[in-house]
Amino acid sequence: MEFDFLAPLDEDLIIEIKQWSSQHLSSKVVFHTADDFPILERVDIAIIGVLENRGDQGGVGFNAVDLYEIRKQLYQLFPGNWSKGIADLGDILPGNSASDTYYALQKVVAKLIKNKVIPVVIGGSQDLTYALYRGYDDLDQMVNLVAIDNKFDFGKQENAVSSESYLTKIIVDEPNNLFNYSNIGYQTYYNSQEEIDLIEKLYFDAYRLGEVCSNIAIAEPVFRDADLVSLDLSAVKSSDSGNFECFQPNGFNGKEICSLSRYAGISDKVSCFGIFNHNNTRQEALLIAQIVWYFIEGVHYRSNEYPFGSKESYIKYTVPFEDEDIVFYKSNKTERWWIEIPFFSNTHNKLKKNTLLPCTNEDYLAACNNEFPERWWKAQRKSIV
Numbered sequence: 001m002e003f004d005f006l007a008p009l010d011e012d013l014i015i016e017i018k019q020w021s022s023q024h025l026s027s028k029v030v031f032h033t034a035d036d037f038p039i040l041e042r043v044d045i046a047i048i049g050v051l052e053n054r055g056d057q058g059g060v061g062f063n064a065v066d067l068y069e070i071r072k073q074l075y076q077l078f079p080g081n082w083s084k085g086i087a088d089l090g091d092i093l094p095g096n097s098a099s100d101t102y103y104a105l106q107k108v109v110a111k112l113i114k115n116k117v118i119p120v121v122i123g124g125s126q127d128l129t130y131a132l133y134r135g136y137d138d139l140d141q142m143v144n145l146v147a148i149d150n151k152f153d154f155g156k157q158e159n160a161v162s163s164e165s166y167l168t169k170i171i172v173d174e175p176n177n178l179f180n181y182s183n184i185g186y187q188t189y190y191n192s193q194e195e196i197d198l199i200e201k202l203y204f205d206a207y208r209l210g211e212v213c214s215n216i217a218i219a220e221p222v223f224r225d226a227d228l229v230s231l232d233l234s235a236v237k238s239s240d241s242g243n244f245e246c247f248q249p250n251g252f253n254g255k256e257i258c259s260l261s262r263y264a265g266i267s268d269k270v271s272c273f274g275i276f277n278h279n280n281t282r283q284e285a286l287l288i289a290q291i292v293w294y295f296i297e298g299v300h301y302r303s304n305e306y307p308f309g310s311k312e313s314y315i316k317y318t319v320p321f322e323d324e325d326i327v328f329y330k331s332n333k334t335e336r337w338w339i340e341i342p343f344f345s346n347t348h349n350k351l352k353k354n355t356l357l358p359c360t361n362e363d364y365l366a367a368c369n370n371e372f373p374e375r376w377w378k379a380q381r382k383s384i385v
Contacts, residue, residue: 341376
């Protein structure tokens with residue numbers, strides 16, 4: 001059984017949690033204890049700890065004490081008007097090798113996603129994103145990955161997978177189920193020009209830190225089309241995270257990173273969320289707790305629009321161009337926008353159902369000014385490669 005890889009929560013934490021008020025979040029969570037495992041059919045969101053940090057050569061470690069503090073901070077928060085079933089399934093302990101841990105995490109995540117349970121993974125190093133990605137292998141779908149990160153994490157192909165090279169492994173390894181990668185919050189001076197050029201060459205999407213901070217709403221359509229979201233806490237500036245071991249003078253502030261987490265949660269498509277590279281501070285543990293809180297809050301406000309809804313719930317706008325028309329749809333329910341991608345090649349049969357691409361009102365206005373939206377152009381290029 002896949003869940004045999006999961007160790008129960010610390011008994012001291014369970015004892016402490018039971019002493020808290022029934023108003024706290026802890027009262028809405030079912031915990032994996034030494035005597036009991038949550039009934040999966042009653043769970044919509046599952047929290048998992050992964051005690052694996054060998055992929056982060058420059059980190060300060062990640063251990064059970066860190067997860068204890070994160071859970072303590074999270075479960076002392078007060079929930080919103082929430083109705084989803086939430087469970088804490090415990091921890092995946094380090095295997096004999098990092099590959100063993102990847103395998104365990106992959107199997108657990110795959111099982112949860114197949115059962116329509118959203119895993120929220122709190123791990124050590126960000127190379128665990130590779131295991132989350134591999135969890136989609138048996139689902140017969142392409143994967144859109146969004147990373148909130150100050151770096152692209154390409155690394156060198158000849159090196160072992162690490163928190164700074166996992167993306168290269170995702171791109172190179174078979175089976176290759178990656179359709180799109182989007183980075184939110186990269187800082188130019190942490191990325192070589194070669195890497196920036198590669199992002200463009202592969203028709204991936206990247207948004208600079210300043211671009212997102214000046215208009216955080218531009219990130220919403222990116223999450224709306226994501227399956228897997230990976231958050232590197234190094235994307236948060238140290239003055240807000242409390243992480244002064246690996247000092248970051250610039251980055252998202254606490255409010256911004258929680259807004260991005262809520263965007264990830266509110267996306268109808270996101271089916272897995274990971275938070276990585278925690279650096280052993282109580283302040284950052286509290287920030288992680290609030291990030292998870294906002295993700296769960298977002299899940300409760302999902303609108304079940306495309307690809308789950310009907311086009312009858314949208315207003316259709318057709319913008320004529322010289323060679324072809326571009327079609328937009330606007331939701332009557334949320335006023336969010338989508339742009340129609342007219343075809344995909346036979347080499348990507350799995351993608352034929354993904355005919356609408358999330359976009360913004362600005363993309364529609366650009367099309368009205370006879371400018372091809374960049375999202376549409378990149379998607380078109382990907383579909384014929």
